[in-house]
Amino acid sequence: MSRTFGLVGLPNAGKSTIFNALTAAGARVEPYPFSTLQAQKGVAPVPDPRLDRLHALFPEKKKVPTTIEVVDIAGLVEGASRGEGLGNQFLADIRNVEAILHVVRCFEDPDIAHPMGAVDVRRDVEVVETELLLKDLETLEGRRERIAKAARIGDKEAREELALLERLLEALKKGIPIRQVPLSPEERERLKGLAPLTLKPVLFVANVGDAGENEHSRRVAELARERGAGWVVIRGRLEMELAELPEAERREFLREYGLQELAVERLVREAYRLLSVITFYTFVGPEVRAWTVPMGTKAPDAGAVIHTDFRDRFVLAEVMRLEDLEHYRSERALREAGRIVRAGRDYVVQDGDVIHFVVA
């Protein structure tokens, strides 16, 4: 299952540009605001050096990376929560994603209109954050009204939910996003249906021009730090052009500039980190493949990601380390050296495990 991320930000911040860089999908990029009218979805493979290393051991097999789904959302402006700009449409799109990539314009270009005149990172970020906050206020107040009666006549569930809503509304009114309110797992569960926008984890994406980091992107970093959030600096337009090149030429470009990887690759990795997921690998059959599961997943449930009936048919998981495979070159040599761990039902899968599931 792909994890979903939404690109959120002011018009002309470069969301579609970054969407293209991520998915090489050729979204509409135009020098005028609101060029994206409807959210579009794309799939981006998750670049993974460990998968490449595993694949190098089995070059005859097909390499299958894990993927993320990215949604390019229409730009939002001040008042969007009240229907300004493209209004409420974007909000539904945000509600459906697991995490937010907040794209902040950090390039200056007189030919590309800024919806508020000129770049001002702090204000630009706050405009977006405020709209999300206002929308949550509206959603939660609506919910409070709907359950108030049930709570009054003593329905226990409703009373508990009401208390939670009151607490969250109080925070929102102070400008505190819900993700900063301490919540128990039960309370999180309770909020699933409402899917508040400010509960979603956020990664800031500073979209800089070809020259790279600048005073604006440094401000994004500062602001992200204040919020305890992550950030990535990306030369959106340049990376979009690179995404259109064949893989070999792209690698050549990176070598020439002494770069380890594309910024979009870092972006995907950082985005992954937001969701507390880990990656494990398999190489049985015709594919060398990466899989994603939440941190703390036990072996039978990890198996079920590959095939639903692996959970019931689970016998054991043979767990290998990539370094060992590289050293011994084959599963057989690894076995003879006693470097394969036979793990049972309670084994918690670790990031980087190479697993062979033995099923009945």
Ligand SMILES: Nc1nc2c(ncn2[C@@H]2O[C@H](COP(=O)(O)OP(=O)(O)OP(=O)(O)O)[C@@H](O)[C@H]2O)c(=O)[nH]1
């Ligand atoms: N100079 C410069 N222009 C850029 C950069 N990144 C994007 N642009 C341009 O900015 C304009 C807007 O980019 P988009 O990606 O369409 O912006 P958007 O955030 O999707 O905008 P909406 O869909 O209207 O909300 C386009 O003309 C891009 O080519 C950059 O790093 N430098």
Ligand SMILES: [Mg+2]
């Ligand atoms: Mg766009």
